[in-house]
Amino acid sequence: MTSIGTGYDLANSIYSPDGRNFQVEYAVKAVENGGTSIGIRCKDGVVLAVEKVIASKLLKPNANKRIATVDRHLGIVYSGMIPDGRHLVDRARDEARNHRDTFKSPIPTRDLANRMGGYMQAYTLYQSVRPFGVTAILGGFDSDLEQPVDGEVGSGPSCGGGGKVEGQKHGGPWLAMIEPSGTYWGYYGAATGKGRQAAKAELEKLNLAAGEITIKEAVKEAARIIYIAHDDNKDKDFELEMSWISGSDGPTKGKHVEVPSDLLAEAEGLARKAIEKDLEGDDEEEKDKMEE
Amino acid sequence: MNHLPQAWGRPRDDVYGAYDASYLQTSGPKQATQQPIVTGTSVIAMKFNEGVVIAADNLASYGALARFTDVKRLRVFLDSSVVGFSGDVSDMQYLDRHLNELAIDEAYDLETAATKDTSKPSGKLNAANLHKYLQKVLYKRRSDFDPLWNQILVAGFDAASKPFLASVDLRGTAFTSPSLATGFGAALAQPIMRNYAATEEDAARLTREEAVNVVKDCMKVLFYRDARSLDKYSIAVVTKDGVELKENEQLERQSWAFAERIKGYGTQTV
Numbered sequence: 001m002t003s004i005g006t007g008y009d010l011a012n013s014i015y016s017p018d019g020r021n022f023q024v025e026y027a028v029k030a031v032e033n034g035g036t037s038i039g040i041r042c043k044d045g046v047v048l049a050v051e052k053v054i055a056s057k058l059l060k061p062n063a064n065k066r067i068a069t070v071d072r073h074l075g076i077v078y079s080g081m082i083p084d085g086r087h088l089v090d091r092a093r094d095e096a097r098n099h100r101d102t103f104k105s106p107i108p109t110r111d112l113a114n115r116m117g118g119y120m121q122a123y124t125l126y127q128s129v130r131p132f133g134v135t136a137i138l139g140g141f142d143s144d145l146e147q148p149v150d151g152e153v154g155s156g157p158s159c160g161g162g163g164k165v166e167g168q169k170h171g172g173p174w175l176a177m178i179e180p181s182g183t184y185w186g187y188y189g190a191a192t193g194k195g196r197q198a199a200k201a202e203l204e205k206l207n208l209a210a211g212e213i214t215i216k217e218a219v220k221e222a223a224r225i226i227y228i229a230h231d232d233n234k235d236k237d238f239e240l241e242m243s244w245i246s247g248s249d250g251p252t253k254g255k256h257v258e259v260p261s262d263l264l265a266e267a268e269g270l271a272r273k274a275i276e277k278d279l280e281g282d283d284e285e286e287k288d289k290m291e292e
Numbered sequence: 293m294n295h296l297p298q299a300w301g302r303p304r305d306d307v308y309g310a311y312d313a314s315y316l317q318t319s320g321p322k323q324a325t326q327q328p329i330v331t332g333t334s335v336i337a338m339k340f341n342e343g344v345v346i347a348a349d350n351l352a353s354y355g356a357l358a359r360f361t362d363v364k365r366l367r368v369f370l371d372s373s374v375v376g377f378s379g380d381v382s383d384m385q386y387l388d389r390h391l392n393e394l395a396i397d398e399a400y401d402l403e404t405a406a407t408k409d410t411s412k413p414s415g416k417l418n419a420a421n422l423h424k425y426l427q428k429v430l431y432k433r434r435s436d437f438d439p440l441w442n443q444i445l446v447a448g449f450d451a452a453s454k455p456f457l458a459s460v461d462l463r464g465t466a467f468t469s470p471s472l473a474t475g476f477g478a479a480l481a482q483p484i485m486r487n488y489a490a491t492e493e494d495a496a497r498l499t500r501e502e503a504v505n506v507v508k509d510c511m512k513v514l515f516y517r518d519a520r521s522l523d524k525y526s527i528a529v530v531t532k533d534g535v536e537l538k539e540n541e542q543l544e545r546q547s548w549a550f551a552e553r554i555k556g557y558g559t560q561t562v
Contacts, residue, residue: 068400069399069400069401071396071399072395072396072399093400096396097393097396100389100392100393104389150388150389150392151385151386151388151389151392152385153352153360153363153364153365153381153384153385154352154360154362154363154364255399256399
């Protein structure tokens, strides 16, 4: 980076003359070294997945979770500096609870993204702090049901204003990615971490915006994409962790939970097969070239 | 002008004379809840061979007035326990929100949330844990002389995966029995349930259908004899497969023929 030694990268709260905050850009670098995480928003839910590179063989398999539940209907996965991510999750849980205390209802996913974006942005403003070294992917399913207020006992008036527009669809799946700068966008498919380029290329092929893919298909796609994204990093072993959130009529009944082990195993099996197929294809191409 | 905070929003002394602040002082000791205001009546529950059935009507009374007729007094906790509240409805709402927070804390642990195998004891908060917790909450509040005015039944399973049923009241008094009833139900429904499940062994011989029928009969007796009750009720069956909650049940096959024989009320002159 050209700025090295110019002094503009020494602290937050100082712009470089061309209008950049180098501390934030370095934080993004920290994210780029982390294990790949992805999120897929499909027509009936959201899937989160993360590649966990196994740092030591002494670690207990499947014990160290990276995907966190923030509220019943909300999950977060992140790439980058793990302790920073843990702190971010703690904050997200506080925000979700705070929303429930104030409004007596679950926090909508985009409101949480907004609050978390604001929180991360605050860490780009002051000399005394450094920006978060994580990019977080936030997935949620806002209930499409007529929900009672938390702790409500009756069913309310049977007529009159209820605040909902008749015939209009309310709630649904939502996915957002929050970057170290505090920027957040809503996505159909989001990827971050080391293998994000490969993952993004694969996500684009799925044509998620058309809303055709189901959550069960998305689980399989997510596994395949993590395996593809891991490809460049082949010599290291990794573990795949996945969670999903469907609507109240779907497999998770509106809750953010881990993908069940049998489905995970099936998805991983398919992902391995897909990778092998790709490899065979590559080998044949190489052979053709050799023959030429 | 007096700009001190205690003068904010008050009439000016120089215009209106000295302000009478006496109403700002409360005289005498601090008074916490002295009586419940909006109340729910009995909750009844009994164990059977593979679970627990629990029921409560959908009425919240304001004194003698049947004020709210769609009040759900059975609350499901973590898809594995049911809490039935009688007594003050606002205190029930407070506790319900509190339990909701507790349930979200439990959901933070992804692994347990995904564990579907209920035959093995999981790390999840079970009904016995929940009952103990509620007992501590209620006892703390009574010790602060600010009780939560409820009697609560907790139905579900204990750590050994055996059906669990226990009660706790506004003083933190806790006990357990094969069948339990709060309020008027303790006098009217409890003896009927004891006919079928006097001991744990009796309860373990009851089938689900038998237990549900006994509880439904008890709800009917309660509606006949308890003036603060309703014929619309909620009933939940807790088994190892989870909770089946029905919140809009109607008492069936009522017969008021017995009422003709009752004398001594109202305008009757014997």
